[in-house]
Amino acid sequence: MKKNVLMAFALLALHTLAIADSQWVLEQCTLAYHVSHPLHQTDGVSHAARGKGACHAGECDFLIAVPVKSFDSGDSNRDLHMLQVTRGAEFPMVVVRTHLPESAATSATINADLEIQFAGQTAQYKQIAFKLVTQSGETHITGTIPATLSDFKIDPPSLLTMRVKNEIPVRVDMTWHPQ
């Protein structure tokens, strides 16, 4: 009888462990948007993103945020124009939210639905593919978000009367660490 009780407790403990809350922290992140113009190909890069993931009962909510100002294209004039056109002073953060099953961490790829708040607008991207590599307890995630200016109601800026392309793909390179 005692043995059965002990076994029941042990199984209960296992169950509790299985559904225990856990957290993920964004350790390193590089985000780069690409803007295409007939005379220019520009990449703006930011390393200033911060992120957290909270898992409960096998489901995780992730939040990543990055200041719009932190994107650097190597040209301060262009960055200020970017800040103006994206209303970056009024809406200073790009916020990305996603919800994934905890099991996704063991996959080689994940297809995530993203909700992105940027320039005072919210856009949703379905089933964006990311590659995952888990090494030494850290998960390295890479992928590209197929963002467009029109998703955020941004009027494409022009130079010499030529407008930039609507597509502004954002490359993502992140390293997450479980807490």
Place this chain on the structure above:
Amino acid sequence: MLKKIFRYRRSGVPGLVFLVCLSIAFAPSLTAQTAGMGALTGRVIDASGNAVANTTVTATSVDNGQVRSATTATDGSYSFDGLSGGNYRLKFEASGFKTLEIPSAIVNGTETAVLDEKLDAGEPITAKPTPVSQGNLPNAPSSSTKAPSLQDLGFPAEQSQGNAREQALLDRRTHMLKIHQRMGLITTIPLIATVATSLSAGGKNTSTASRDLHTALGGVTGDLYFITAYYAIRAPRVPGTETRGPIRFHKAMAWIHGPGMIMTPILGIMAFDEKSKGEKVHGIASAHGPVAIVTAGAFGAALLSVSVKF
């Protein structure tokens, strides 16, 4: 996650425990059929390691709701071919066994994964399905109170809070610099024409008409230039911004074409007077041509520096 599901099963009634080992050999089994198409195969066995035949395996795409089903063979194997890439929910149903649901399995044409798991089953093996109450986004951001908030990330307030005044400053700056850009382009037209007419205005056999035309074009160029410069000079500065990139060269050129645009017409008037008196252009007035060329060159370089990436 699967491991957790399987551990969960162990908490059931030991007497009813049976073992289902689910071998989902994604990688060897996820063979690309065509671009964007994949396959999914696996094997279902019981606690003793024996194959479970006639298990109904249902794959439901969480992306588009498409449902495919297959039945395991005598060796417990099943296979789905021609699946479009994406996220699938799998359900395993066999007579005498509890139903097993796998909430998420990624299928694509290139990646592979192998999941070999053993589990004890004492109650329905039902994993918590992916939330479906969030519209048409199968794994869309949840509204769970457990979800991290922006405050959790620790950004300082000055970085994360909007500033309408700064936005207004940026709007005004961009507005003025757009006019600066357009005026600069417009200025280029009379500038080129002025340089072109200089060939017939400064030689030995020149007419008064050609000198007048050159002078008029020079005057228009100067007027437009100073309007262009006004919008650049008066555009508000954004505090705390360090000047980097091609704009530095653009601004440096202004120190050449700015004084040049003042000097050129002064020297031009002197040269015009000397020429009108029938004299040969001499003294400081003879610098009109070279100064004009350097000024036009610096103006062109400034324009190109922010227009074309070198």
